[in-house]
Amino acid sequence: MLSIVIFLPLVVGIVLAVTRRLPPAVAHWVWLGTTLVDLLLIALITAPRPSGTALLGEQQLVWMPGIGSSYHVGIDGLSLPLLLLTGVIFVVCALWSLRVTDRPRAQAALFLFLQSTCMGVFSAQDLILFFVFFDLSIVGMYFVIAGWGHGDARRSALKFFLYTFLGSLALLLGFIGLYLGASPHTFDMVQLSRNGSFTGTSLAAGSILAAIVVGLAIKTPTVPFHSWLPPAHTDAPTIGSVVLAAVLLKMGTYGFVRIAIPMLPGAWRDYAWVIVVIGIVSVLYGALVAMAQTDVKKMIAFTSINHMGYVILAVGAAGIVGRTTEQAQQLAITGAVTQMVSHGLVTGALFLLAGVFYDRTGSYDLRDYGGLARPAPRFAGFFAIASFASLGLPGFSGFIAEFQIFTGSIGTTWWTFLALPGILITAALLLRAFQRVFTGSTENLSIRFRDLDRRETVPLVILMGLSVAIGVIPGPLLAIIQPAAQILVTGLTP
């Protein structure tokens, strides 16, 4: 069943790719239909909520028994929120592209392929499988940027590919280390996550962790490995940016909670403070550099670095174990996973809105606009809502995430309060950008700017609606994450 979720988009994508002379409208609706079915299937599989250790939709087939690797997939409380997020984001992308005219069939096929790889990453329970999907997603995104991007798309795509591919190589190195360190040798993630599975020396554990952290840090990205992100976003097509920010970045942060923490708990405890420092630096650096940007997409890209910084901060702080820190550690992990979902929804919406600028005028430059709220009130409203959601206002998902992250992190490590100015700087920069573009007198490119139409409104309503739903009634989402977070924390306790 879960395998259908993973491979359905791929199969439909291949069919689309080989069916020549298909009317664009059919391609659009097939794409949208597939994403909807896929989302529905995940919901069906996970209707019995994941509880404790049992994996939902688990399936294991013999693949490469010689090296202890199998086709093993399954869902738990850490992966389910991200699978749902992935499902929603791809539905939104399909909706947004309903009227695309530039090679619609190929685009649909490519995005379906990309969706399969993303679903695969979040349901893989075998490191080799994880790695294969992880790398294929990079390939898919490369073609999205290079094929449908604008500006210096080829160059940005290549940079993205090179950089993240390099990261995945570091990851592979780490995986091989995990394999060798486990007895018996295996790539199975469930077995590797069992307590005491890693039998190597602490030096070995440290080096393997370093390789994995570098790999994930590039993907996330954290400072100083982030420089591929802004150009990739700037030159990517709108929905490419959405998938990149909402789903692909999460593969990095997901790797921390899925692989780094449970498989190397001892090393994680030893070096947690390094992770916390990287997190704090990313938070502040991302926010400050975002403040200096005039390109709306670059600005959002840097706020992504800031938001991912909170996640890194939290997973690091969760590793700093004291006598009475269990509650705080759980808060931090739950907050981190909530933040992944929240950032996906909110930043997805922000990139859609950024895309509207480009569609209408071809300019991402904030300075080219002013008083835009007059010709485009609906656009202004959504931008304001998305900005407030992004700056972590209560009532939106971001608050739930950031409140847990900060209270949990301060709970284990008091000096994480140093990252708090991050939420202030983000607030300042988003509101300043909003004011510059939407208020004051209507001038420059703002004149005769067409407001959002229905096709553009629906996806935004979906994303912001979900963010508000999580922000007001976080209970259901937290109930999915908390048991898994608890297992993770128990594993961290020496």
Add this chain to the structure above:
Amino acid sequence: MSGILILIVFLPVVAGVTLLLLGRRADRAAPSVSIGVAAGILVAAVLAALLRPIVVLGFVSATGATFGVDGLTAVLLPTIAAITLLILVFAVAEKTRPAARFHGLMLVFVAAVIVTVTSTTLPSLLAGWEIMGATSYALIGFHWQKSRTMPAGFVVFTVTRTADLGLYVAAGAAVAGGIGWKLTDLADAPTPWVHVIAAGILVAGLGKAAQLPFSFWLSRAMEGPSAVSALLHSAAMVAMGAYLLLRLAPLLQITGWAGPAAAWIGATTAIVLGIIALAQKDLKQLLAASTAAQLGFVILAAGVGATAGGTAQLIGHAATKALLFLVAGAWLTATGTKQLDALSGVGRRWLILGGVFLFGAFSLAGLPPFALWWTKDAVLAAALANSPALYAAGLIGVALSAAYSAKMIAAVWAKPPATERARIEEHQWDSEGNGTRAVPSAALVPMVVLAVAALVLGVLAMPAVSAPFRSLLGASSEPESSLAELAASAVIAAISVILVLRRGVRPFRFGLAWFGLERATTVVIVSPIQRFAQVLSRFDERLDRSVDGSAQLLRDIAGRARALDRALDRSVDRVATGAIALGRIARKAQTGNIADYYAAAAVITVGAVLFLIVVR
């Protein structure tokens, strides 16, 4: 029973958000919806004050949104609801437009205030607290077409959010201390966390209450519509800062330092902002500065643990200040100006307005028998019991209150000669938009109600009479003001008023500019951060280039590898040809090709593969 509380919290949110989503389509229905909802909240608030319901909802944690009504909330909730209703009636009479957006935002704002004041746990309190800040941003920038409004809202939001970070720290410290987020448990936190929590709460409260050094945001908040100023400065935003410190006064006390710090910051604000108020030339700016100064007395009360006195002052001030802002707003609409010298004699032209204005001004001045005379003195009595120096500082605040109130009265009730009046109307009116020269009679109703309140609310702090109020707040043992103290503050206020009316106030440029508080913040904090952001951004570009540079290096290496590969290939070929020439046996061997593949596989690193993609 708990249904009432859910209704109070969610009715305004639902109504407000619905109005906002419908937008222009709801413009016609908005005023009646808004008044209806506000009236409903008032009834529910009174019921809640009597029934004391409790509601536990899940939020961040299973009990993260717990709402309840204790003595303090039972007093404040109806106050907030009543003042909101009155202000909304005024806004409807004044035809604030576009109506749906205005009333929608106002209702969401009020809902946030209600959440703040009924929350008994930190997560929901912080939620209400921050939504209040965000909606105040939207309300101050309501007329976004005007260039000054949005930047003003921006200052308000960022300054108050800076202080809000204190609540995040407090919530984190509560987790670290292992005590959870119930407000009543905070004081039980172990050291050192109890100190961290107290510090965080103190900063957050001071920021919202516009105490020093955060006060300057109040000046900027004046850019909003008059009804917004009236609500923000009376029962809502600033009042919530004071409320938080009153509510957590036991926590401040237990630390040993936070109480005195709050008391002294309050007293200092009463003095410094009093001087600033006295220096203002703009009626709304004067009122804004006086708000911070009057709230200073409430903070002082919280610092010395005088909950009853502080709450009485908070309520008395809310009625008084709402009244004054509404009158100022009515004059602004009618005359198109809020400059004091342009408002010369308007009290005589609009007699009812002039009359109710006097009620507000006398109360603000602390003259007997008006509300603030009693309430302020109740605070001072507690200050005297605590430290004579604090009491003396409070008396300076009393003198200043009387002085700036007298300055307003002198302007509004001045009697300029007819020619002068004509000149003012000709040249100085309509400086901030065209005046209507009329005050709608419906707008007078809320003002009259508030004027009565500004007179009678003194009962909350009247010695002997205030016993029920004190016991409601659980503060029966608090010191009451003695006759001598009441007389002393009345005499000081009266002398101060007479002096100002006789002698006038000399212009004071530095005070007019709020002692450069905002300027200093810009120079010391904001500009360096912006410069640092620019520096970091340039660094980031350099980092990016260096990454490109290493990619270039990789390319060069790949290029060399290819050259090497070719050389190898050629030599292999040569070997092959040699071999072929050497013997026929070797003729069938495909050595050349195989070696070619091997060589390629050996040297083409991942970088080289990618390079091929580039040059493709």
